[in-house]
Amino acid sequence: MIPRPSYRVSLALSFLAALIVANVSGPQYIYPTFGTSLNDRFNWSAVQNSFVSTACFVGVSFSGPLCAWMIETLRIKKTLQVSALLMFLGPFLVAQTYAGRLPDSFILCAFYLICTGIAGAAAYLCALDSQSHNFKQRRGLSMGLTTASVGTCGVVFSQINDLLFGSERYEKDAPTSNDSTYNFLIFIAFAMSAGILFGSFFLGPVQDHGRQQVIYQQIDEEQQPLEDVNTFEASSSAASVRDSIESDPLLDAGSKLEEDCPSETVISGIKVLKHPIGLALFSTLFVVLGIGYVYLANIGQILNAISAPGNSAESTQHARNLHITLFSLGNCGSRAFFGALSDVLRNKFGIHRLWIFVFALISMLMTLTWLVSTSTAAITPEKLVPCTVIISAAYGIAFGIGPAVTTEFGICSQLGHLPVCSCIW
Template identity: 25%
Template sequence: MNSRQIKLTVSYLSILLISCVSGTHYLFSVYSISIQERLNFSSVQINTIGSACNYGVFLGKPVLGYFVDNYGARRVCFAASILIFAGFSCLALTYEKIFPTSFLLCAFYLFWTGVASSGGAVSFLTTTAKNFSSNRGTAISIPLALLGLSAFIYSQINMHFFDDTFHFLLFIAFTAGLCMSFGSLFLVVIPAPQHVSDTIESGSNDSISRDDQRIEQTPLLNKNNSNTINRDQIELDIGGWQLLRNKDAISMILILVFFAGTGLMYINNVGIIIESLYHASATPHSDAKIKNLLGFHVSLISICSCIGRILIGPLSDIAKNYFDLSRICSLLFAGVWLFCGNLLALLWVHDIDQLWIVSTCIGLGFGVLYGVAPTTCSEYFGSRHFGFNWLVFKSLNLM
């Protein structure tokens, strides 16, 4: 293993570490009911707090993407570690009534954690996109799978090791902050070997038009001919206002807007759905039972999201490299799962015992969607402005 491979390995391990704690915004349903009951918040107020976390995730992304592209992922990730520690610590102190119990302040704290989660995600995604050109779908899908799995990890820890929300929130603050800060030390972009850089430059300047047809017919996974110029080496460079005038970009924005919103709507409100169905059933009321149901469904969504993310990367690589199928097809496949989940919730679910099938469909669809969308973004519009471009797409999901 040469020096570059060692650096790539260390960098990728740091990416995996950061991704494990960058999905804390999916945890809201785990502690939302406890906060609502202890601080006497109304349903509107607790939903406002949960929405603030999502606004932090999405609204901060274009700015964070710009900083990652221009100042490096390490600085953004380290700043995110401080912000996520501060946000969850303040929320914990508010829950314990040490800080003022204002729902607006709680919303502000969770807005911080949303921005921090976004900062960690864009840092490791941008680094991955720039470090890996071939099999990029697989390289990106693994940390995205761990991001989806982070809610499962934390919810299981809460179920088995914590009896109160205060210490659980402090645990999130310390672990997420430490993992992000430590991982940021090794979050670096590894330059491509010199002969690859020379090939790219030569192809960009002299050979693109001459070899255009040959490039289109050459498989992306070319193992034998290092002099062949392929799509992984010559990529588009679209960013800024040019992105919003691109037809492919507009199509992708519309897909994400319509698909992602349905998934987030269910994920953020599954706690309220569970409580409503549980109280409507003939089962005697039990807070412990509701906590276990919350943990089960959050874990189920997280596991299914992880499965969807980790499978769609290699499958989309195979579909593209060997069957010449666009990754857009994978995005539409995600829409099928999300549509089925919402349709079942509307027409079929009338009891708490039936809700698992909805959580499964929503989790798989959400995982497939965000497992392949970043790879699609980097391939269609280039990796140079990937941080900004991807976060523009994510921010517009708020529509």
């Protein structure tokens, strides 16, 4: 019989598994590493390419209710197993389409990538749910590291693509069924599904069986003295508790809460968008997240447009992986830095978190204005590096500040009835 691991070992394995699962749950950050090759292979139009390039992001963004239902119904282990299957099938079917073994319909490719996005979102929610259960006293740290692990997904796989699947490692005229893009798609299909499947063995609430045994023993020992308690003392205790409740009713707590938020009213439905903060939040997230991800998904096409005609495929691939790495690092670092900065500005100086959104919008607008106003011949991959860093920082601000603004917007007036703002987020 295999001995049961100790409680601390089980927690450590659960924590490590959550980080691994999170690190393979960001297909939307991996797509740019092979998206340009798909476009070159099938010669998609701009509209068709936009459908395919945003498919992973659509799967991640709009699968929240489905993923929550899966976790509630199937529990963490089975949800991860289903996610592993979808995560394998998505890139694998795209690889077979790239090799010419399946129909080259852009709609089918988009569908495969949407399934991949759904798998990533479900696995990520399982990792967060497990961390929330197992580290109740350290939720901020454990869930923060898990979120950061998703942010580094693009770093890990872009560097793997650069080091192990570079174009120089394959013949120049290699068939599409055995070139760098095909082999990289097969690799991520196996690697990401294996990482999620690994998590299914360790994620979930970890029970401290030794502590439960001690508690049960104490209850058995104390049961007999409790049966001999004097009836008069029990009734007196109940009466005192009742008097205490009557002297301090819940209405007082409700009145105190209303005093803390005297000027706020209940906001729901379309009224959220009519509120200045609600409208500002929606507009900012809509613009920053949309532009940020479109920039990331099309970084390969941007680099192809500004690269010199004589550049080799190896140098273009290296530049693309470098910018994906910088975007992922900027996104991850921005979440942590501006999240902490917003706390300091709000708590010490009373500056609303929305002003950081204003900074993100202005910086992104200035960067895009410079890109549009500068001729293509004057821009090089090296000059594009600051643009990638600034846009990634603005993109990270939306994820780092958005949840806090959403919560603070309705914490007093909604009392838990603010799913509308959560849907906007």
